[in-house]
Amino acid sequence: MRITIKLYATLTDYLPGHAVGNKVDVDLPEGCTVEGALAPFGLPPKLTHLVLVDGTFIAPEDRNVRPLKDGEVLAVWPPIAGG
Amino acid sequence: MSWNRKILRVNLTAGTCTPEPLNMEWANDYLGSRGLGTKYLTEEIDPKVDPLSPENKMIMATGPLTGTMASTGGRYTVITKGPLTGAIACSNSGGFFGAEMKFAGWDMIIFEGKSPKPVYLYVENEKAELRDAAHLWGTTCWHTEETIKAELQDPLVRVSSIGRSGENQVLFSCIVNDLHRAAGRSGVGAVMGSKNLKAVALRGTQGVSGVKDFPAFLKAANAAKQVLKDNAVTGQGLPKYGTQVLMNVINEVGALPTRNHRDVQFEEAGKISAEAMHEKRPTDGKAHLITNAACFGCTIACGRISQLDKGHFTVQNKPEYWGASGGLEYESAWSLGASNGVGDLEALQYANMLCNEDGFDPITFGATVSAVMELYELGILTKEQIGIEAPFGSAKALAYLAEITAQGIGFGKEVGLGSKRLTAKYGRPDLSMSVKGLEFPAYDGRGIQGIGLNYATSNRGACHVRGYTVASEVLGIPVKTDPLATEGKPGLVKAFQDATTIFDSAGVCLFTSFAWSVADVQPQVQAACEGDWSMEKMAIVGERIWNMERQFNLAAGFTAKDDNLPPRLTTEPAKTGPAKGRVNELGKMLPEYYEVRGWTPEGVPTAETLARLGL
Numbered sequence: 065m066r067i068t069i070k071l072y073a074t075l076t077d078y079l080p081g082h083a084v085g086n087k088v089d090v091d092l093p094e095g096c097t098v099e100g101a102l103a104p105f106g107l108p109p110k111l112t113h114l115v116l117v118d119g120t121f122i123a124p125e126d127r128n129v130r131p132l133k134d135g136e137v138l139a140v141w142p143p144i145a146g147g
Numbered sequence: 148m149s150w151n152r153k154i155l156r157v158n159l160t161a162g163t164c165t166p167e168p169l170n171m172e173w174a175n176d177y178l179g180s181r182g183l184g185t186k187y188l189t190e191e192i193d194p195k196v197d198p199l200s201p202e203n204k205m206i207m208a209t210g211p212l213t214g215t216m217a218s219t220g221g222r223y224t225v226i227t228k229g230p231l232t233g234a235i236a237c238s239n240s241g242g243f244f245g246a247e248m249k250f251a252g253w254d255m256i257i258f259e260g261k262s263p264k265p266v267y268l269y270v271e272n273e274k275a276e277l278r279d280a281a282h283l284w285g286t287t288c289w290h291t292e293e294t295i296k297a298e299l300q301d302p303l304v305r306v307s308s309i310g311r312s313g314e315n316q317v318l319f320s321c322i323v324n325d326l327h328r329a330a331g332r333s334g335v336g337a338v339m340g341s342k343n344l345k346a347v348a349l350r351g352t353q354g355v356s357g358v359k360d361f362p363a364f365l366k367a368a369n370a371a372k373q374v375l376k377d378n379a380v381t382g383q384g385l386p387k388y389g390t391q392v393l394m395n396v397i398n399e400v401g402a403l404p405t406r407n408h409r410d411v412q413f414e415e416a417g418k419i420s421a422e423a424m425h426e427k428r429p430t431d432g433k434a435h436l437i438t439n440a441a442c443f444g445c446t447i448a449c450g451r452i453s454q455l456d457k458g459h460f461t462v463q464n465k466p467e468y469w470g471a472s473g474g475l476e477y478e479s480a481w482s483l484g485a486s487n488g489v490g491d492l493e494a495l496q497y498a499n500m501l502c503n504e505d506g507f508d509p510i511t512f513g514a515t516v517s518a519v520m521e522l523y524e525l526g527i528l529t530k531e532q533i534g535i536e537a538p539f540g541s542a543k544a545l546a547y548l549a550e551i552t553a554q555g556i557g558f559g560k561e562v563g564l565g566s567k568r569l570t571a572k573y574g575r576p577d578l579s580m581s582v583k584g585l586e587f588p589a590y591d592g593r594g595i596q597g598i599g600l601n602y603a604t605s606n607r608g609a610c611h612v613r614g615y616t617v618a619s620e621v622l623g624i625p626v627k628t629d630p631l632a633t634e635g636k637p638g639l640v641k642a643f644q645d646a647t648t649i650f651d652s653a654g655v656c657l658f659t660s661f662a663w664s665v666a667d668v669q670p671q672v673q674a675a676c677e678g679d680w681s682m683e684k685m686a687i688v689g690e691r692i693w694n695m696e697r698q699f700n701l702a703a704g705f706t707a708k709d710d711n712l713p714p715r716l717t718t719e720p721a722k723t724g725p726a727k728g729r730v731n732e733l734g735k736m737l738p739e740y741y742e743v744r745g746w747t748p749e750g751v752p753t754a755e756t757l758a759r760l761g762l
């Protein structure tokens with residue numbers, strides 16, 4: 065299955081060189097979890113704060129059980145805020 | 148204690164400047180800045196007064212921590228009755244002006260009456276005088292600040308002024324200080340213009356000498372600074388990316404109001420985001436963002452300083468806009484951009500610069516342009532009326548409307564009314580995305596339920612900085628709640644609203660609240676001020692201020708009917724994203740909100756609540 069991974073703010077640095085516009089498409093085995101999908105990027109756990117799948121927040125305790133589905137978008141931010 | 152115990156009363160009709168003692172009993176009950184200034188206003192004006200008449204007053208107020216070593220302690224507030232809304236107006240600004248007022252020895256300045264001719268107020272420590280401003284009238288905030296500094300031969304003077312927008316009483320005019328900081332919302336600049344007051348120039352050399360227990364204050368201020376430094380948001384995220392970091396987040400969660408709230412996601416959000424501001428432009432190889440910047444005493448430094456591409460159509464042959472300037476912040480990038488379907492970062496910064504230069508609120512301006520664009524697409528407004536083709540997505544129309552609004556040229560006069568009056572004039576009041584006449588900021592109440600309730604109940608109309616539940620509902624600060632849930636939101640909204648009054652009234656920036664709670668502000672206030680400033684008292688003072696503002700609005704003629712959202716938010720479901728199919732369920736949340744506030748089902752504070760709060 066193919067999913068899109070988006071990394072923002074300071075996590076931009078963890079994207080591979082060929083990534084365009086903060087995102088990269090990756091091919092993953094069926095049933096791969098959120099945590100599994102993010103593992104190759106080596107994100108520091110403290111900075112893996114806001115994790116959204118298709119815009120919906122995935123709580124830390126669900127990240128190693130929530131399987132991804134083909135076509136989903138996984139977006140991650142470090143702790144951020146604005147106003 | 149860190150109040151100066153002294154206020155300046157400026158009677159513009161008589162041309163007098165009179166010092167008077169600060170009412171310390173009120174300071175003890177309302178803390179400072181927003182709370183204390185509002186107490187003075189509500190005691191001194193009839194809530195039914197015409198906001199643009201000489202009978203309205205305008206107060207510039209600092210808090211007890213303004214000008215001290217507390218981080219972000221540079222804030223001041225402008226309090227008046229707002230012309231855009233008819234509600235209490237209370238607009239907060241950073242920069243250096245607030246601290247300078249304290250250094251000059253004053254806690255607040257009350258302006259009353261109307262000057263027979265344009266004047267500006269010059270304050271140098273205890274000396275205060277009104278000066279002729281005929282030569283400044285008809286000029287911008289930037290020109291005014293530069294001219295005043297030159298004629299006083301003092302580059303360290305701090306200036307707050309109105310541009311041509313405030314002079315022409317554009318109903319969403321700001322008061323701009325330090326070139327690109329503004330008391331932005333509700334049209335406080337139009338009130339200043341109605342009084343023929345062009346500017347306030349301050350020079351203070353006395354410092355803040357009255358901190359009650361200085362060693363304890365230093366300890367508390369340093370501990371609180373450490374909290375800001377250690378926090379990933381205030382220590383790293385905000386300095387590097389600014390508020391603009393929210394653009395992609397809010398788009399992803401499906402709460403980025405787009406094309407006048409027709410949509411909740413903007414396909415070009417990435418092009419106008421914080422990340423885009425860091426990228427090199429293909430046109431000139433330079434990044435839009437030059438550096439970050441800090442207000443007085445701020446250890447966060449979230450401000451953005453950017454530079455336009457000189458070849459961009461908006462600034463070709465206009466070298467006056469080629470220098471580094473403030474922006475873009477998230478709110479203006481959204482209101483000028485996504486809200487109008489415009490994904491041209493340079494055009495947004497150009498329009499934002501015009502807002503700073505001539506002093507008008509980019510949120511209301513952008514949202515009014517959105518209404519104009521929708522009216523144009525519906526065929527209700529034509530190219531001939533507007534002066535340009537104005538479909539959603541037109542950067543040219545955005546730039547054009549920004550150029551004609553402050554001076555009220557042609558259709559600019561109608562834009563200057565704000566979206567509520569403009570859409571009503573053309574028979575479609577439902578297309579004004581506003582509450583109590585104030586346009587929404589950058590979060591859609593269908594995708595973030597609690598912020599919708601906050602908009603509906605905010606005392607100055609639709610405003611995010613009255614109760615920023617987005618922190619919890621989206622960003623997980625201090626704890627994550629579900630943005631689509633309505634359960635628990637009335638209590639959450641009340642908690643955010645009451646706590647915010649404390650940050651505002653103390654004189655610190657609300658952005659500290661991403662790392663601080665009231666428990667971090669409290670030791671600083673306690674060490675700086677005489678009297679009891681326990682957590683219990685802080686909680687009561689916060690709620691008291693909120694209810695005082697509510698009482699003013701009720702006396703001005705507002706009712707529970709005004710605690711409402713435009714029909715688009717409550718009847719037109721979101722089309723995409725996690726909130727697809729959802730509307731804001733205000734009807735579910737509002738009765739409980741009134742209940743947790745101790746108000747009647749009609750939204751009126753009960754006698755018991757007023758007695759409990761000492762009102």
Ligand code: SF4
Pocket residue numbers: 219241242440441442443445446447448449450656657658659
């Ligand atoms: S956090 Fe930003 S807005 Fe607040 S005081 Fe600091 S620089 Fe100014």
